[in-house]
Amino acid sequence: MLDLGTSGCPVTDTSATGASSIPPHPLGLKPLGNKYFAGGNDARESMGALQALPDEMLMLLVEYLDCRSLRRLGYACRFLYALSLSDDLWKSIFLESDLGKKLSFDWHGSWRSTVLGLPAERQHYLECRNVYSDVLHRPFVCGHISLSHLTSGIPVANEISRFPDLSYSEFAEKWSNKPFILTECIRPWPAYRSWDLETLRKLFAETSFRAEAVDWTFETYVKYMANNCDESPLYLFDRKFAEKMKLEIESGEDAAYWKPECFGPDLFELLGSERPAHRWLIIGPERSGSTFHKDPNATSAWNAVIQGTKYWIMFPPTADVPGVYVSRDGGEVTSPLSIAEWLLEFHAEARRLPGCREGVCKSGEILHVPSGWWHLVVNLEAGIALTQNFVPKSHLADVLSFLRDKADQVSGFDEGVTDPYALFVQRLAEVYPDLLESGLKELAERQLSKKRRWDLAVGNVADEEQGGKKTAGFSFGFGSDDLEDDEIP
Numbered sequence: 001m002l003d004l005g006t007s008g009c010p011v012t013d014t015s016a017t018g019a020s021s022i023p024p025h026p027l028g029l030k031p032l033g034n035k036y037f038a039g040g041n042d043a044r045e046s047m048g049a050l051q052a053l054p055d056e057m058l059m060l061l062v063e064y065l066d067c068r069s070l071r072r073l074g075y076a077c078r079f080l081y082a083l084s085l086s087d088d089l090w091k092s093i094f095l096e097s098d099l100g101k102k103l104s105f106d107w108h109g110s111w112r113s114t115v116l117g118l119p120a121e122r123q124h125y126l127e128c129r130n131v132y133s134d135v136l137h138r139p140f141v142c143g144h145i146s147l148s149h150l151t152s153g154i155p156v157a158n159e160i161s162r163f164p165d166l167s168y169s170e171f172a173e174k175w176s177n178k179p180f181i182l183t184e185c186i187r188p189w190p191a192y193r194s195w196d197l198e199t200l201r202k203l204f205a206e207t208s209f210r211a212e213a214v215d216w217t218f219e220t221y222v223k224y225m226a227n228n229c230d231e232s233p234l235y236l237f238d239r240k241f242a243e244k245m246k247l248e249i250e251s252g253e254d255a256a257y258w259k260p261e262c263f264g265p266d267l268f269e270l271l272g273s274e275r276p277a278h279r280w281l282i283i284g285p286e287r288s289g290s291t292f293h294k295d296p297n298a299t300s301a302w303n304a305v306i307q308g309t310k311y312w313i314m315f316p317p318t319a320d321v322p323g324v325y326v327s328r329d330g331g332e333v334t335s336p337l338s339i340a341e342w343l344l345e346f347h348a349e350a351r352r353l354p355g356c357r358e359g360v361c362k363s364g365e366i367l368h369v370p371s372g373w374w375h376l377v378v379n380l381e382a383g384i385a386l387t388q389n390f391v392p393k394s395h396l397a398d399v400l401s402f403l404r405d406k407a408d409q410v411s412g413f414d415e416g417v418t419d420p421y422a423l424f425v426q427r428l429a430e431v432y433p434d435l436l437e438s439g440l441k442e443l444a445e446r447q448l449s450k451k452r453r454w455d456l457a458v459g460n461v462a463d464e465e466q467g468g469k470k471t472a473g474f475s476f477g478f479g480s481d482d483l484e485d486d487e488i489p
């Protein structure tokens with residue numbers, strides 16, 4: 001079978017992307033390019049006036065249909081039948097239905113079968129061999145792309161460093177700005193020793209956890225995990241897990257886990273109950289994961305794999321990551337592609353860029369995400385992870401700067417905390433006055449150096465050197481109008 005997709009379905013060199021392993025579509029529909037070898041038998045021609053619309057537009061239109069209308073549309077002709085089976089349409093219908101509000105229900109392997117209550121033995125499909133469409137075929141490709149090419153062939157220069165463990169002084173002096181993996185540090189955790197999906201299912205079957213837009217019991221989520229073909233599977237990402245699972249964390253004989261010592265004091269602990277959300281239980285099937293982002297509030301993070309394996313690709317804070325579009329102030333990140341689409345379209349290019357770091361974090365290992373670093377993560381196997389965001393002393397200035405200068409982008413605080421910057425400064429002044437002073441000094445120095453670079457760029461330096469007055473306006477003020485690197489033309 002030829003694979004001639006025009007987007008997201010590479011025609012050649014599929015071994016490098018994992019696309020070669022994709023099985024035939026269950027309905028038999030094919031990427032658009034195949035039409036030109038098909039001798040004129042094209043299901044689109046039976047669509048009447050709707051033929052005039054491109055597939056993308058048809059898809060947008062049918063998003064407005066309810067369950068009954070979508071089913072009826074499928075009776076009209078083979079192309080619309082294939083279109084009406086797109087499971088993303090049914091996912092939206094599910095989420096808007098009463099079923100979408102339930103904690104538990106019978107999952108039947110797809111959103112459509114679940115909405116329609118169709119167990120496997122009642123699922124019958126028409127074959128659609130004369131349906132040619134990238135729009136319909138691409139989600140299937142993305143839901144089946146093999147991920148094995150990610151683990152093989154990581155360029156040596158990109159490899160994330162691995163150590164058994166690190167001391168705090170090594171971290172503070174050398175590693176707080178770099179990603180790394182520690183291979184031994186979480187092995188004593190009871191959570192690592194005793195948790196796996198089956199154990200958690202037995203203990204917490206009826207406990208509900210948040211997975212993106214839904215709250216489901218763990219039993220329901222495990223069934224979904226084991227049997228779905230979603231391009232972007234729902235990811236369990238719960239920040240109240242400790243309360244829900246009645247876990248002790250950090251101290252006490254029964255602690256399920258504790259933070260690794262090498263990261264030193266976490267300065268956001270000073271915020272006590274007012275600190276923003278900072279720890280999550282993460283569970284997902286193969287192919288689930290996180291699209292490119294930076295962690296909130298310029299915090300650093302660690303991510304510990306309890307079960308499974310994760311592939312990480314990371315870039316330093318100032319990198320332009322291919323396929324990721326960032327607003328001028330950094331406040332809006334648009335990463336329009338799913339993880340699988342990004343891997344198909346951009347992975348090969350991205351790993352050739354300077355600064356790119358890649359690594360595979362296996363069960364029993366923990367990865368450090370430095371403040372401001374871009375990262376995309378994909379689960380190579382179903383698994384469980386714990387993650388925590390923190391503020392190490394070495395990134396205090398970054399966090400102060402974020403809270404002060406990007407107040408509109410600060411996230412995760414309760415509504416009652418109206419001025420996170422002032423609150424953090426106040427707590428630091430009480431406990432670590434010297435650290436606060438040096439943090440503020442570093443901020444002022446950064447501001448001065450930005451100003452100097454600006455002056456250089458616009459020619460003000462000459463005036464300054466000649467004793468002119470043009471640059472006299474600069475002060476150490478802590479206003480929010482300081483110059484961003486990207487504002488310098």
Ligand SMILES: O=C(O)CCC(=O)C(=O)O
Binds near residue numbers: 290375377
């Ligand atoms: O999917 C993952 O494990 C990564 C999670 C992550 O990046 C985050 O919590 O910020």
Ligand SMILES: [Fe+2]
Binds near residue numbers: 290293294295369375
């Ligand atoms: Fe993250």
